Amino acid sequence: MNPSIPPSTAEYGGDEVSAIVLDPGFSTVRAGFAGEDTPKSLIPSYYGKYTYEGEEKIIFGDDIYVTPRPGLSIHNPMGRDGIVEDWDMAEKVWEYSFTSRLTGSKPGNPLQNGLNDALPDGELPTEMEGIEAEEKPLADSPLLMTESGWNPSKAREKTIEIAMENWGSPAFYLGRNGVLAAFASGKASALVIDVGASNISVTPVHDGMILKRGVQHSPLGGDYISSQIRALFKANSPQPITITPHYLISSKTSVDAGQPPQAVYKTFAPEKAPHESYRALLEERTLSEFKECVVQVWPGPNRLTATGPNGIPNEEIARSSPGRPFEFPDGYNQVFGVERYRVVESLFDAKAHIPDSESPFPAPTPAQTLPELIKSALNGVDVDIRPHLLANVVVTGASSLLYGFTDRLNQELLQNFPSPRVRISAPGNTTERRFGSWVGASILASLGSFHQMWISKKEYEEHGPSIVDKRCK
């Protein structure tokens, strides 16, 4: 099926149109047509910048990975806390996510855009206003966007402003990630644990509303885990491991495990080399693979550093399980044993943090670990609803797919909240786990009945951007 043909399931104001669902994260932006199972467009939130013949060029999407252009630097419009910092660029990145795969660029109506009119000699079309209005990228599409539970009012207002004024969307709604993920699991009340790239968050949702006083988040997300893996590589024996991305390797020879790599490297003259942020971006890809193939969460019970009931330290048990091999782009390969547990242990136990003086992440405080975030979240809500939340723990976010994560979470919950009714609901389907809130938003926006929720352009024009706080609670 052609990806640019929208499904004709949604209705708005009686007309068949497809709403667009846009779920921007720190690491990726997910965009797609409402009613579909998965977002058709999945692009990095990062963009690249370089200068070519004196002109500044900006590139988006997967193009940022492809060519190591001279001076190419990589940026992210989002701050580490998941709030937009650079609005101009956030708008451009998000716009790329739907114009590249979903809507295409909008040509004006060929009957009215003047290009096909027979012109009297020497006269050029002067009416340009109508053409511009037609060219806004979302002129035909209602837009449902998602946001974190701690997105400030100012950012919400800026978002609706972009959607309405710059993209020309006829209708808009902003939904909280936590509520959408809870709904997608069939629950109106839930404790939503979202493990993303830049944050882990715990969001209590009750009767379809976020309980703001309970929302907790900390920076121990996927990127923090990457920094822990880097720290592990530096301290590796017999030798530290350097990640050399593919673009710096012209050929490699297979070597035995633990032996120095034998690769032929590409070199770039300083004026031809991309910025170090480009290398960091590509190293991150290798680290992602490492997380998927090697890293494992100690399943519990108790911490990795604790001693089990029969006097054997948990580390010993972890050591006795078979290691996992990993080959780096330069051919270096090694089997990772108990270390593969250590790189994620600090999500649960701050003392297990692997120190690295060069890491941009400071050592976590105990309050930032997941068990403590959950405790604080529950302490922030009414006593009566705590059991209901614990019976409906929803796990979402790509980094929650770390091997063994939900087992450990279950153990931590059982230890901290002894109750017969603690239950985790984590979709086994990786698409649903990675795109939980997108999937929820996609279903909602496809419902005919949802039309009464949309903020229409007219309402926006009457009330201004502040309408978003009144309508999207």
Place this chain on the structure above:
Amino acid sequence: MSLNSGVSINDECVTSYKEFSLSRGKTKYMIFKLSDDKSEIVIDESGGEKDYEVFRNKLCDAKDSKGRPAPRYAVYDVEYELGGGEGKRNKIIFISWVPEESDRMLRMIYASTREGLKTALGPAASIHADEKGDIEWNTVLYEASGGKAGK
């Protein structure tokens, strides 16, 4: 207004619920479902069987058009003894039944419509279930009585 599906509640749900709450146990339960066109919540069935298990089995056996387990809402008239000779009480409990094996779209719609229906009916207590074991009689008794009976 918080985020919700916008699915409407058929007037009959509310009028019949009023009659049900005044029927003093003649009707023991009502089951509600999403209409086939997914636009509104309608009454699926109601009954007067005194045996809770008859109701629980009916609720948990609900199927969608493809024969898969389907979500439902229900209200049940819970009767309990206060103990100490204080006599019997009746409380209506609202149940949302959303089994994990049900269709993803239905799960989403039932979750995002729950609050609208609950508010329209105004029952004394509510409980959510995704497994049959979540609505054992004792659990329902406990929730409906606010902890005064059951468990």
